[in-house]
Amino acid sequence: MHRAQERVTVFDDALRALAADMVATMYAAEGVGLAACQIGEDVAMFVFDCPDASDQRVVGVVCNPSLVLPEGRDRRLDDSPEGCLSFPGAFVDCARPDYAVVEGVGLDGRPVRFEGDGLLAKCLQHETDHTVGTVFGDRLSAKAMKKLRKQHDAAVDDYPADWPT
Template sequence: MTRWGTPVMHRPQAKVTVFDEALRALAADMVATMYAADGVGLAACQIGEDLAMFVFDCPDASGTRTVGVVCNPVLTLPEGRDRVLDEDQEGCLSFPGAFVECARPDHAAVDGVGLDGEPVHFEGDGLLARCLQHETDHTVGTVFGDRIPTKARKKLQKQHDKAAADYPAGWPA
């Protein structure tokens, strides 16, 4: 698992332009890694690949699971009176063992393309909204630690450091 601080995690990712068997194999590897790490989403940069792509298997507020792959995601969030923030715990597989509150809009939609280059659209609320935002952020070089106050980042770092022995290099192999 690629960790925060690695350059690929902190820069916009390359657009996916080739939709072939190699891309499908990458997606399958990402899904296997996500499940092995008990995650609900994983971006390509989190396994060191410089591609604007993520996979997810995540429930919405009602518990309904949505599973998908999004290449070249474009995020749409509510604005004005429709924008309601949800302050909830958030963590990242690339900074394992640590969770802090992070305010995000309670609804999100993502448009992009799937593994065959066909348009895809996913939207939802609850954890799914948070996941779509979190994973899209990865494709533009943002980690959720960039979105929280300094005090929360310090708490996140302490939790991460305390749990480090549980997540050695090569985790989640």
């Protein structure tokens, strides 16, 4: 998971089937987002179903995502808890910009754009990170990573090896 995923170049039934499988896996895991690399697929794609700060639900699929974040005076950090389906049962504070835009293409190859604040901003950044080879733990201090591992280890019996399939 520590390498950039292959760009999507073919938009066919196989890609749509992969997206459907990812959505089902995300829901089974009670997550708000899932990148293809998390289920062993080398594809720069993620799915999400996540609320923004006003609790408005936003659902989408993004292939070949590109992230745009606020800069300068417009950049404010949200240091709230964050988790990852790769570390089930564990959540630690992770500072990220409180607003994000992701652009890419949908399952039909046409441009898509999603933007938002709150949990949605974290989700868009987190899932885009997965497609470029950055995992959640890479953004944490050593102390926060130790806390994350400790929480994950304590919850390991709740998540069998084949979870969430």
